[in-house]
Amino acid sequence: MTERKISIGFPGAQKEITVEVPEGTPPPWDLKSAHTVVGTDVTRVDGAEKVTGRAKYTYDLNLPGMLHGRILRSPHPAAVVKKVDISAAARMPGVKAIVLAFDEGQIGTKRVRYAGDEILALAADTPAHAEEAIRAVKVEYETLPFVVDLDEAEREGAPQVYKDQPNVKPGRPRGNADEAAKRIAAAAVAVEATFRTQVQTHSPLETHGHVIMPDGEGLKVWASTQGVFSVRDGLAGNLGLKPEQVRVITEYMGGGFGAKFGPRAEGVLCAKLARKAGAPVKLMLDRKEEHLAAGNRPNSRQEVKAGADKDGKLVGIIVRTRGTGGVGGGAGCTIPAIYDFPEDGIYKEEADVHTNAGAAAAMRAPGHPQGIFALEQTMDMLAHELGLDPLEFRMRNDSDPIRREQYKIGAKRIGWASRRNKTPGAGTGHLRRGIGMASTLWYAAGGRQARADVEIHRDGTVVLMQGAQDIGTGFKTAIAAVVAEELGLKPSNISVKTGDTRLGYGPGSGGSTTTPTVAPAVREAAYAAKLKVFEAAAAFFKSKPEHLRAADGMIWVEDGSGAGAENRKSLSWKQACALLPADKVTGSADRRPNTEGFRNTTAGVQFAEVEVDIETGIVRVIKVVAVQDAGLTLNTLAAKSQIAGGVIQGVSFALFEDRIMDRARGLMVNPNFMDYKIAGPADCPEIEPVVFQVANGKNSVGAMGLGESPVIPTPAAIANAIFNATGARVFELPMTPDRVLAALQKKGGEKSA
Amino acid sequence: MSSLPEFEYATPATPAEAAALLGPDWTDTVVYAGGMDLLDLMKERITAPKRLVNIKKCDALRFIRTDDDGALRLGALVTLAEIAASDTVRTAHPALAQAAGLAATPQVRNMATLGGNLCQRPRCWYLRSEDFPCLRKGGDRCYAKEGENRYHAIFTEGEPCVIVHPSATAVALSALGAEIKVLSKGGATRTIPMAEFFLTSSQNLQRENVLKPDDLIVEVSVPGAARGLRSHYIKLREKQSYDWPLADVAVAARLEGATVRDPRIVLGSAAPVPHRAAKAEEFLANKPLTEENAARAGELAVEGAKPLAQNGYKVTLYKVIVRRALMALAGGEEGRS
């Protein structure tokens, strides 16, 4: 162990801390590190494969003798499965295997709880044969009363989704309701409103699914997943295998957004079909199944009361939220601790309400976009009541050093001072512009388990091996950049192997933690491997390994003179590797726990400009400035693209997406991409991503996660911008023309009243 | 569901051969043009014809020309993209070019044909799902009436089913007084005025137009543009990337100075057929084209509307776009879609 001083934070808010650096590991990157790769725009190492179509996704795989699986799903929102007759299906052309989704003994009593619940799966030689065979299965159902609507499910006497549980499952309240109410009652200004958000489906371009091949006693699995190791363990557990008998591979992945962990029902069915048929089976969900049964962001109804004193300081907030995750849970809405409410002024109570609809799954910043939609509009309403500029109001109530900087940057770039309507709705004509803002925070320093191995071969080849999957975030490129930085090479010089349970353990891609978890282990593995090259080269330089330095593809003795490789005795990377005593050397490292750092959370702010047609209620988002911190950013190009992706998904959630259920039949009416509307190119605003670098410390890299945070504030910023443009506030997502028109009419009514 | 049921397939080279292959009823043989609608309906198992007659090789059906009589004639296989890009159409009948150009996506417009656009089935989500045995599929109820009807008809009086007609070109062509030329199996041709082509749900619950199973649309003609004829089409949609209209309208009229002659106002996505706003037309005829008159025409255009529980907002939208489209005729405020 050696002690070392590092400086963390960002210029203007620098902090010196002392950290212990274990033997054989590099000193942490900090504000003073001079990087040549990390923190620059690095093009994706697999970009060419993806845009040329050479990249093979799970969906693209076709193995010799492969069968095609399909799932039969309940057409009823609530029913008992009385009889399942597969005799005709089994005789259909090409059918090789049929497996039930539940124990045979359950037939007669098995309850299905949403339209889309799995009944059975079969595999046939072609997709068409599989589909015809599915249609030949005869199932007898006894239908039961059901409920698909949040408000209806809460009512006394509503049909119960689970036989022996009420639909409403209250969570543990937080804070003291009376105390908070007292404070709000005594406040100089108080506001009260109910906000609603809709159910959003994850809608990844690549649907859920697997290709599974029997492999001896075990299985070889290609999965469209966010967690190869969780698929491995889930399949092993379900099929009575040892984890090492199951190999899971995810080389390319077409999006997940939180819904792709573990094998899930379709993965287990696919594995069973493959074993039964003794052949590889591909089972990918179609778009309708994806909407019905592959997860969603629960809806919410949030009743909020808040108050502030005459100096514009927040005094209290009461939030009561309910939401439905269908047959699943997790409908809580986080109203995160962004602003400085006094601790005993906060009261929060939330409940999950079950309905007969597909189960929720974690979705990009679970609970946050919903909660922020309510919180940030509440903030604007308070500012309005106080007659304060909403930005000034936030400055008075946000002590976060990073966001305080970000507010200034964002305000300047959007033209807050000059372009915002001082009086909301002050413009003329039918097209009204306005500006609004909202903030975000996230927790993503990483730190769970991960192991990385870096091989350096005698010919100079560098191979980085890490089992976690790149789900499209650019994880592969980020860790290649880390190795390149450490070895003084270019990211394209590093061959990266990821997404394979045969490689070192890596976390599931959730909570924005994959890169911050894995990158430190990767750096330390690269460092360890580099030391081995230095050992081999030390004799040549007649120096000690620890005095060598690698940069710009060269190795030389660093004597502190500052002279570069060109002015001294040096070896090229290849020449140095040729001196290795063996074919290859390997550096390995496990993720160590985080130590002290600058912060545990990341910060961001977004400013949106919208244009509202006040005669039709149609909203266009003109521009979004998104200032976001992700700790020490490994690849700014990918960071900007993550931010843009978050904003686009936020716009889509704000204005369009909505899982629409028919209440009479309990079925989703828009399980496709025609009627389930997602923002397209013409709906995307100009996006100005601003990467706000913060050297975070905590580990040898100091990176923080970025996947989720940028989606959080967009809908709220848009809602606040609509208010600034029109003077009308929309309390419900999506903010479609009918809702905007209704809000405008209500405002008109108030005026004339 | 994703795969097609089995069917037979024929590819005739001429309209006459194509018509000769057509059968006695819809479950037997259907015309297959761009396939943008038909194949989806087959995949969803809403229709399952035994045989498809692919007319894409009938090159005689691909033309856009203006004849000596001044009429604009378009072959049934002309694509929406071709209509939108045609200088001939854009100059003589801007509303038609606008309607075609604002429909669907660039990729769909490259495949979608005029004949297919006129004959496509409604987009009602209850009709399009095999999960709902609705009236139009032989069931016993219209699910939209009491259900999820934010995009459905507002002119619902007397309609057992509240679909809206999906065709954008039909809205423009109705305002332009077009005619449809049909060739039938026996070789006979006949001409159907636009106003008589579509069927309300009270007239027919299974079909949206008067074609017989062995009819082939060969041509659409728009009568010679009288001097001073102007037209304009506006479509409002939630998404600006492809989306079906919340409300659309085509207006056509001659302007003599500021005076409106022979106005035609047709609302799309408002009723099971393109909806002619007769009262508004009557009001506007021979009046000066002013904001006030245009706004009044907008009010009159929605008279008689009986919106459903979720689509009252559409009434507001039509008032706005009728006014805007009329004012666009004057070359004033550009109607925004």
Ligand SMILES: Cc1cc2nc3c(=O)[nH]c(=O)nc-3n(C[C@H](O)[C@H](O)[C@H](O)COP(=O)(O)OP(=O)(O)OC[C@H]3O[C@@H](n4cnc5c(N)ncnc54)[C@H](O)[C@@H]3O)c2cc1C
């Ligand atoms: C994503 C998407 C968005 C869309 N948005 C819009 C929109 O905004 N506005 C709009 O208007 N449309 C829209 N459409 C519909 C599209 O324009 C129509 O599906 C298309 O025009 C149909 O033309 P087609 O040539 O592909 O017809 P096909 O699918 O081949 O045929 C459709 C029907 O017409 C019949 N038919 C075709 N040609 C003839 C003929 N010559 N004689 C007799 N019968 C014939 C067929 O038998 C069939 O019943 C959209 C479609 C998609 C997929």
